[in-house]
Amino acid sequence: AIDAKAARIVLVVGAEQMTRTPGPEIGKNLLRASYLPEDGDTPAGFAGVFGKIAAAYFQRHGDQSDALAKIASKNHRNGVENPYAQMRKDLGFEFCRTESDKNPFVAGPLKRTDCSLVSDGAAALVLADTQTALRMRRAVAFRANEHVQDFLPMSKRDILLFEGCEEAWGRALKNAGVSLDDLSFVETHDCFTIAELIEYEAMGLAPRGQGAKVALEGQTEKGGRLPVNPSGGLKAKGHPIGATGVSMHVLTSMQLTGEAGGIQVDGATLGGIFNMGGAAVANYVSIMERIK
Numbered sequence: 001a002i003d004a005k006a007a008r009i010v011l012v013v014g015a016e017q018m019t020r021t022p023g024p025e026i027g028k029n030l031l032r033a034s035y036l037p038e039d040g041d042t043p044a045g046f047a048g049v050f051g052k053i054a055a056a057y058f059q060r061h062g063d064q065s066d067a068l069a070k071i072a073s074k075n076h077r078n079g080v081e082n083p084y085a086q087m088r089k090d091l092g093f094e095f096c097r098t099e100s101d102k103n104p105f106v107a108g109p110l111k112r113t114d115c116s117l118v119s120d121g122a123a124a125l126v127l128a129d130t131q132t133a134l135r136m137r138r139a140v141a142f143r144a145n146e147h148v149q150d151f152l153p154m155s156k157r158d159i160l161l162f163e164g165c166e167e168a169w170g171r172a173l174k175n176a177g178v179s180l181d182d183l184s185f186v187e188t189h190d191c192f193t194i195a196e197l198i199e200y201e202a203m204g205l206a207p208r209g210q211g212a213k214v215a216l217e218g219q220t221e222k223g224g225r226l227p228v229n230p231s232g233g234l235k236a237k238g239h240p241i242g243a244t245g246v247s248m249h250v251l252t253s254m255q256l257t258g259e260a261g262g263i264q265v266d267g268a269t270l271g272g273i274f275n276m277g278g279a280a281v282a283n284y285v286s287i288m289e290r291i292k
Contacts, residue, residue: 008132014246015122026118030241033278035153044107047115047192049154049279051107054194057160058109060209065109067212068193069097072113072235074221075190079232081262084251086117086238114193116233121240123247130291139292140253143270144176148283164283165202165274172272172285180204183287184268185255186226187248189276190233199274200228222265230255230263245275249286256290 001007018026027045034042034049042048058064073093079085096113099105103112133139148171150164151157173179180203188203190196200211205219205226214220220228231237231251234244252271254260260268273286 002127002129008129010127011124012127012246013122013124014240014243016240016242016244017120018118018240019120023118033281038153038155047107047110050192050194051110053159053198053279054110054114054192055108057194057198060160061212063109064194064197064212065097067197067215068110068114069093070215071190071193071196071220072096074215075196075229075233075235076113078222078230078263079236082232082237083261084247085232085236086119086121087232087236110192110194116191116235116239119238119240121238121243121247123243123250125246125250125253134292136292138257139290140256140288141291143178143287143289144172145286146171146175146284150281150283152278152281154279159279160198161208162198162202162280162283165199165276165280165285166204168283168285169203169272169274172287176287178270178287180226180272183226183270183272185230185252185265186228186272186274187231187252188228188233188274189244189248190229190235191239193235195276195280196228196233198280202280203272203274227265230260230265232263245284248273248275249288252286252288256288 001010030046039049073096076091080088080090105111106115146168148164148168188196188199197211200206200214201208206214219225222230252273255265255268256271271288275284276282
């Protein structure tokens with residue numbers, strides 16, 4: 001509406017209520033993000049889809065359980081300082097790494113701590129044209145934003161590559177005129193820890209099959225080479241489906257205006273966001289910067 005000159009200011013709202021729905025029905029609803037003729041009978045629902053992805057990744061590149069636990073514990077540790085997070089508890093690496101009654105296997109090699117939360121939540125932001133935005137007290141702008149759609153059936157693509165994610169990142173960085181190393185931080189779609197691991201590779205942080213090194217070396221920690229999910233990500237912040245994308249942009253804007261409190265990344269000037277629908281089917285990347 002703004003690009004079409006039909007509006008100067010637009011309120012964007014995302015909201016979701018999931019916890020009133022019985023667990024089996026939630027799983028059934030989430031599974032609709034997959035290609036039902038292929039995945040409709042997957043045990044454990046949508047978690048089962050990513051369980052298959054994780055199992056295939058392990059088969060190709062070796063057991064990555066340590067890396068997945070490192071990702072989970074990082075995001076939970078970050079979430080402790082986020083007042084908007086659903087789970088503000090530092091679970092620790094050993095708890096996330098170890099199967100237990102409180103952390104059972106859910107699907108394939110994925111344990112409970114590898115899965116995002118069932119969440120209620122809402123987020124809102126105000127979009128404005130540049131002239132209007134510059135009259136406000138503070139303003140953050142899109143330096144680039146890209147959407148790449150991939151095939152829905154996993155049988156039509158190499159699901160371990162997240163090629164739509166890679167293409168969206170490549171286009172966004174090129175159009176923004178920056179490199180990945182220019183970014184101060186990234187908020188990425190960690191619906192499952194295996195997703196964040198593959199996203200490291202798709203965004204260019206690591207070569208294919210070597211995303212574990214990024215996690216294990218602490219490159220994505222706050223203070224690392226590129227902090228990823230300083231908010232705690234979907235893993236700790238929560239994943240109310242309809243609000244997730246908006247919340248990622250809100251939290252990125254807070255970082256860029258220096259208003260992120262305990263999760264603030266020092267000196268943040270450029271933020272990257274990756275959000276997706278399904279198993280890397282709909283892929284969205286935003287590069288954002290403060291303009292006032």
